[in-house]
Amino acid sequence: MREEKKYFEIKKEGNVTIVTLNQAEIINESCIDGFWKQIVALIKSIPKIKLVLNLGRVDFLFSFMIEKIISLFQETRIVDGEVKLCEIKGIVSEIIKATKLNTLFEIYETEQEAIESF
Secondary structure, three states: OEEEOOOEEEEEEOOEEEEEEOOOEOOOHHHHHHHHHHHHHHHHHOOOOEEEEEOOOOOEOOHHHHHHHHHHHHHHHHOOOEEEEEOOOHHHHHHHHHOOHHHOOEEEOOHHHHHHOO
16 A cells, blocks of 8 residues: 655555655645644554654755654654654764654664564
8 A cells, every 4th residue: 555645655564654755855844744744643543553754765854854753753652653764864864863863763774674673
C-alpha cells in the first residue's frame, strides 16, 4: 500500500509504516502543518505504531521542522509506539546532532535497517 502526497509518501512494509519526506527543503510552515496533522492522525489510528521517518531526500531542516520531528516522538510515545529515523545525510545530520535529536531517536543509515530494527 502506498499513498503519494506532494510533500511526503506513506507506505507499509509488514507492520511498519514508512513516511518519506519528498522535499529537499520544506520552507512553507503552513504546508507542513497540514502534512503533520495527517501524520498525527495516522499515528493515533494505529496502536503501538512502528514508524520510520525517512529523511533521505531532505537537504535542510528549518526550526519548525525540528519542532515537528520532536512532536512526532511525543505522539508515538502516547500510543505506545516507536519512531526511528533513517537516511540522514549532510547538513541534516549535523542539525540532528546539534539539536540533540540523535539522543531521542534511533537513527539508521538505510530504510531497510530501520525496518528490520523493530
